Amino acid sequence: MRNYVQFITTPTGDTPGTTVMIHFDSKRYLFGNVSEGTQRACTQTGARLAKVSDIFVTGKTEWATVGGAIGMILTLADVTGAAAADAAEKQKGKVARKGIDGEHTTSSDLKPTLNIHGSSNLLHTLATARKFVFRKGMPVNVEEYYDDRTPRYSGTDIPPSWADSNLNVWAMPVCPAGVNPKGWASGDKSPGKRTFDEMDESEEDLAAKFDRDNQMRKSIVGEMFNSSWRLDAMEETHISQVDMPATLFVRNRSTRQIEKYEGPMPGGPEPLPDIKVLVRKPWPGAMISKLPSTSPSPVAMSWIVRNHPQRGKFQPAKAKQLNVKNPRQFGELASGKSVIADDGKTVTPDMVLSPGKQGGGMAIVELPSADYVAPLLERREWKSKEVMDGIEAIIWILGPGVIGDQLLNKFVTENKQFKHIVSSRDVCPNYLSMDSAAAATVRLSQLDSDRFPLLVHDNRTLPQPGYGLKDFVLPSNSPFIAADRGLKVQLEPSVEVQQDALVPFVNTGRVIRETDPEVIRLADQAKKEISSDVFRSELEQKQRDIPSKDAEIITLGTGSALPSKYRNVSATLLRVPGYGSYLLDCGENTLGQLRRVFPPEELREVLHDLRAIWISHLHADHHLGAASVIKAWYKTVYGDNPPQNTPLHDADLLARLEDSLTEKRLFIFSDKGFIQWLREYSMAEDIGYSKLMPVTVKWVQASKTTEFYIGDSREAQILSENEELNAKFAAATGLQSFQAPDVNHCRGAKALVLSFPNGFKFSYSGDARPSKSFAEAGKGSTVLLHEATFDDELQSDAKAKKHSTTSEALAVGLEMGARRIMLTHFSQRYQKIPNMDALDGKLPALEEDADAPPPAADAADEDKGGQIRRGTHQTKEHSTASPSIPPAEAIDRAKRGDVKIGVAFDYMRVKVGEIAHLEKFTPAFLKLYEEKEAEESIAPGDELEPDEKQKKIQEKQEKKKTKGQKHDQKNKPKVSKEKNKKDVRQEHQPAGGEPMQL
Structure with missing residues (x-):
């Protein structure tokens, strides 16, 4: 064999x-x-x-x-x-x-x-x-x-x-x-x-x-991985003891039916009633507070x-010589069993088999x-x-x-x-190992080398x-x-x-030669337009009041759920000259993406300049790369022989901030779950935990503030209430303020609003439904980076999975008054980008983060009562009104050029002042990413043998043909319902625990 x-x-x-x-x-x-x-x-x-x-x-x-x-x-x-x-x-x-x-x-x-x-x-x-x-x-x-x-x-x-x-x-x-x-x-x-x-x-x-x-x-x-835990398991507890955010239930005394509790909530401004409520029982693993050291x-x-x-071959002649004549016994001897011959003697396999082979x-x-x-x-x-x-x-x-x-x-x-x-x-050379993503970047670089430099690699040295x-x-x-x-x-x-199956290096020359000439024509047209004196003059005039135009956004991973051939999972690096660099989410292999974007010397500069890592929520596709990035930072800053660990046990934030000004430390901002994970994993490997500033972030609805906890400290401190604390925080992080409103996605999910002393304001949604409270917190943002997992025709799926559609993401940005909007976190099944020109002039209303009860497909998020309470802004009252900009007018305003919209790709480097340049390449990008060959639309999980794969390709081509006919008839983009359903099913399979909702 x-x-x-x-x-x-x-x-x-x-x-x-x-x-x-x-x-x-x-x-x-x-x-x-x-x-x-x-x-x-x-x-x-x-x-x-x-x-x-x-x-x-x-x-x-x-x-x-x-x-x-x-x-x-x-x-x-x-x-x-x-x-x-x-x-x-x-x-x-x-x-x-x-x-x-x-x-x-x-x-x-x-x-x-x-x-x-x-x-x-x-x-x-x-x-x-x-x-x-x-x-x-x-x-x-x-x-x-x-x-x-x-x-x-x-x-x-x-x-x-x-x-x-x-x-x-x-x-x-x-x-x-x-x-x-x-x-x-x-x-x-x-x-x-x-x-x-x-x-x-x-x-x-x-x-x-x-x-x-x-x-x-x-x-x-x-x-x-093998629990008997059930989603519908509930436990009774006093309302004052509920760990928020959570979905609360009560039993109706008249009907004896379980109903959702609608009264005052823990952490809210109203007094709590003296009652017991039902909350979902957490899965067993979540109940273990800490591991053995x-x-x-x-x-x-x-x-x-x-x-x-391997046994030797059966030799019938020898068996017959030993008086074994029953064919059934031949089979037993061949399989290694002894038999009794006709003369009553035992015949063993070694007597009738040729010599075996090790x-x-x-x-x-x-x-x-x-x-x-x-x-x-x-x-x-x-x-x-x-x-x-x-x-x-x-x-x-x-x-x-x-x-x-x-x-x-x-x-x-x-x-x-x-x-x-x-x-x-x-x-072994540093070749391009992710061939499909590398080839895609070569094509993008062919169109716009300023935003898409070739990936760092060396096939020879x-x-x-x-x-x-x-x-x-x-x-x-x-x-x-x-x-x-x-x-x-x-x-x-x-x-x-x-060596017959060796994988050849990516042939960049062939990739370039195969690019559609029409795509090149559209890109050349964009280059000509952005280099014109008229465009430059108008852009300079419109951007005169935008701070930090040289701030750079590097979208390292722009895909959802799990890594695919074309997009890695979530990670974005924000570099703000004069203030520092900030990593927003850190999915698996973020360090690998950094190594492809930056040459070794520049990567060392980036790591030296790194001030903070933000983890928006605990889903694996947003943080499994953090440990390696932290260790790379640790090694870069402190060398191969770091000084003796000097962990501080002082829970006072002010003291820790003062320390971080004298000894370089990396801030880690997240919900408490990730901070706990970092601490526990650091027992098994020194990744530099002693040089971190682990900060648990909590959004408080009643006071409309962000609380900060150091490590496991239960003593919360609020920046806005302490001028000295604010000053130290700004000096240590480069930030003037930091807001993290809760959003509707999973337990502990938060959006982020970073404000800098020069007025530059950057907002990041993480994974979320379109949120009023986030839009309010991000009012006046220079840039909004928002997820757009689903196309508009999949809005019901976006609601079920607690993600956003393209139009919903734009609605948040326009409600914020964001000057620039970047879209990210796209479906992994299809190599495509959203088409802004296909928007019909209607934008959806934003949601209260706790308005809609979670659907069954998303109920796994509620292992500990995972409905997220709505967040509020620190300085303004929470708004329940519809978006202030009429939807049709908002779309028109965006298209007139008041708001510039960009679509993120892996490895893309774009400066804030050049997002308007990126927008000009949209026609070329759309042409480049028109639905590719059917082979490219096979999902990462569809591991097929060659004959199965060919059959799958033929099926995809037939669907594509049918879809094309419908497109011609209606003259607007459509995606077949059958294909949509498969997309959702493969992208997010529901299961019995929160992590399934990615």
Whole structure:
């Protein structure tokens, strides 16, 4: 049976780790790193994650190696859960058709389990996500392995650590020389495995505590992915004890029916009644206030992988000679069973089978630094014939500079019987790994190079620049083979390296040549217009009163829900000269996007200049990239050897602000859930938490103010009530004021309004329905950046998912009186942009944030009563009136040029004073992004085999043809209802927990 290993990623700017996939017909296995960007790389290359049931993580448990795991698990849970439900439905129909009595198969019966294997702290890392991750479609089982230097097995027999019907796997946990984690050397999976006579009492106590703590973490992870929690579970509590925001219910005394409570709310201006109310019971993970403590682990994982031995061929002649004549017995012998011959003698398989063959295999080794080389090479597995028989290749995943280690090179030179493939920044170039997004940016750069510079990459220079690596060139006679994307190592029928499936570099020349000439014509027309004296003079006159025209908006990720080939998830960098840089949301692989936008030296400047990170809400697509950005900031500002941690325990905001003026600190503003996550994860890895200013932000409806809490402090402080505090805050952050009104999306979701001393005002919606309170808080904004997830014809879906349509986003901006409006956070299924010219002159009214009860599809948001109470502005009374600008007049005003509107793309860099330039390119952009080939509209989750894919393309083309006919008839843009429904279903599958609402 043919099977092989294939490289999905090698280290680049936006795929920091190395990932390989082992292919069997029925199953896939991931080995290596599950770094940020891994899921997107799989989408790009067409790797089928749906068949993955086991992930074996190499290296240490750090965000650099597992930062993409949470996002990948969420996607796998959704895909496999949907597949299980579909299979159960088919089985139910089959039973009904055949008229069979008995219980039907349910999706729960068909749940596949995802097994993740790695080193210590893997459980802790996953458990930190319990407040924002909840799925019921796929149980997750985590197995941790620890340092094992003491031989546990007598003789040479070393049984595999794990096995299934395809593979035997040996775990090789390794610590650097001279380091013993937690003071004990454990067995394979747990210090508790050691016998009592192998440890003294203190070691026994440590091992017992470790086991108890890990059992707690294991239970939490189990509840995150395989809980019996139900959405309709309610609990009774006194109204004064309700943690707001929440949806409250009461039981009608007359009808005994449960109804929504409509009276005075906690935190509101009116006195509370002395009653008990019903609130939704939180899912189990959300009820765990904190995790057991841990510390960074030095253990790095490597693995030896081998196919099972293959039995020899059955030889009928020999069987007949041994008086076995029954054909049924032939089959039993061929399958490895003994039989009784006609003469009464036992015939065993080895008597009638030709010599078998040992299964082919390889080692997958990660060495983070040279300190790991000697301990790894000293492991007994290398000398065990039982383990190494059939192993003919080694994949080396090496940290910076490790490839030059003398001991490693000596081992490789002395063991040329192995094929040595190496993956590291020393020998693998920084190619463009997200081909589709890169090609799209090349096209955009062809149209407007000022806003869309080419992405940072280098297909030739080695080692990769920007990482401080010493020059290194693989000698021509080196046994090492440099890894490359698509490189295969065949394991069966023989072990061999194959280069027939290598993925070529992005051919920018071909991309440019294939651009439609009409698109180029429209872009040239835009360039001519914006370079004209008339345009420049008029623009200068109209923008004379706009402050910070040189402020730059870099839209790093502009897609919704999950990464796709064309758009990454949410992140925007705001750079305001003279004040600082601010990162607004930080979805997975934001650091990778930064590395593609900025050359190494400029990126260091950006990180030095970074004042704050804002996380709008706890949905994973808005913050899973924060840890790596924070660590990059930490390393840039404090170097490889940062000063001793000096965390401040003083909860007083003024004292902390004064400290931040003398020692550079990065502000993290968010709801308390994210601050808690940062603190808990920082126990497992030093990402620089001691140098942060973690600030919990709370919008208070009654006083119409933003409260600030330092870390876990319960002592709130309000900037507007303390002049000295305001002055220190401005000096530390560069901001004059900071408002964060609640918006209607999920529990804790907030919009943001940043005001600067020179009058520049920037408002950001995060994910939200169009909000009156946000519009009021952002009055007079220079720029509004607002989500526009859905097209206007999908308004009902926008309401159901608590997102905004294009017109709704514009309505907020026009109600604010924003001078410039940027739209972002678009659907991932289709590579298109909203058409402003298609707007019909009508704008929807803005909503009270708590007006509409959440629909069933969105009820998962209410795990803890997630309806968001409306926010209010600090200085003005809350308005309940309709927008002050009549809708038709608003559209006309925008089109006349009073308001400039831009559409965001990944990697785009636009200055505030040049958003008007961007608007001129809209016709060229629309032409460029007219519905592409049907192949491009296949969703990231639609992992198809080639024949399935061709069929899917044909179906899409037929729909496109039909749609085109309707377009001609009605002469205006339309999207088929069938396509709309599929878009929504794939974009946001409802499930049993808040994170499904993205």
